[in-house]
Amino acid sequence: MYQIVTLEDEILVPPTKIGGKLDQGIKDSIAEKFEGKIYNDIGVVLSITEVSEIGEGRILPGDASIHYPVNFKVLTWMPKEHEIVEGSVVDITEFGAFVRAGALDGLVHVSQIMDDFVSYDDKNSQLFGKQSKRVLKQGDAVRARIISISFKEQSKVGLTMRQPHLGSLKWLEESKKQPTKDEAK
Numbered sequence: 001m002y003q004i005v006t007l008e009d010e011i012l013v014p015p016t017k018i019g020g021k022l023d024q025g026i027k028d029s030i031a032e033k034f035e036g037k038i039y040n041d042i043g044v045v046l047s048i049t050e051v052s053e054i055g056e057g058r059i060l061p062g063d064a065s066i067h068y069p070v071n072f073k074v075l076t077w078m079p080k081e082h083e084i085v086e087g088s089v090v091d092i093t094e095f096g097a098f099v100r101a102g103a104l105d106g107l108v109h110v111s112q113i114m115d116d117f118v119s120y121d122d123k124n125s126q127l128f129g130k131q132s133k134r135v136l137k138q139g140d141a142v143r144a145r146i147i148s149i150s151f152k153e154q155s156k157v158g159l160t161m162r163q164p165h166l167g168s169l170k171w172l173e174e175s176k177k178q179p180t181k182d183e184a185k
Contacts, residue, residue: 001080002102004049005042006073009033012065013057027051030072040151043078044103077103079149079157084166089140092127094120099142099159106157108144113161114171134171141169 011033017025027048034045055069079085079102087101096109110118113136116129126137136142143166148158161167 001083002046002075002077003042004073005076006052006071007034007042008069008071011068011070012063013068014065018066022054023051026054026068026070027072030070034074038151038155042074043076044155045074045076046103047075049073049075079104079106079146081146081149083146084143085146085159086141086143086169089136089138089142092120092125092136092138094122097127097136097142099144101144101146101157101159104155104157106144106146106159108142108159108161112147112159114167115162134168136168142167143169143172 009030011026011029013022013025013029017028030048030051035047036045038044050073051070052073053071057066057068059066085099085101085106087099087106089097090100090105091098094110096107097113098105098107110120110127113127114129114132114134116132116134118127118129120127124137126135128135142161144159144161145163145166146157147160148156150156165172
């Protein structure tokens, strides 16, 4: 889920950023400190959207930087369990597919790809269902549900596509075109 979060922190502005506009120097320092980082409570910081309040700067002995207390807003992406996400397959391995959903890549384990026996085709780098003949390859657009999240030592997002209305968007389009059991009669 994307969200705007308000944060407060002491930002160090080095001498190289003091010569220009103060607001820009502070915004650049905030971006260096926060953008691209993952935090357990707010998720992945994508961008600094606004610097709302800058307090009085302090110079500390032995430190050439100026320390400013700053209130600012950031755009974050925080995965939530059971959230439905859409993304694209960025890598296929024998144990599953990595899907870029939001700001992180999640893993769809082979056991969570489809209700079928799934095999890995090393030559073509794709996964395919034995009975359904469905194929999943790099670049495919998919819809999945987040089933596990861990931000411990490494960020890990587990996904499933084994529920109704989930899977490759191609598969979902194909299933819409197939007649239902009542229509087939």
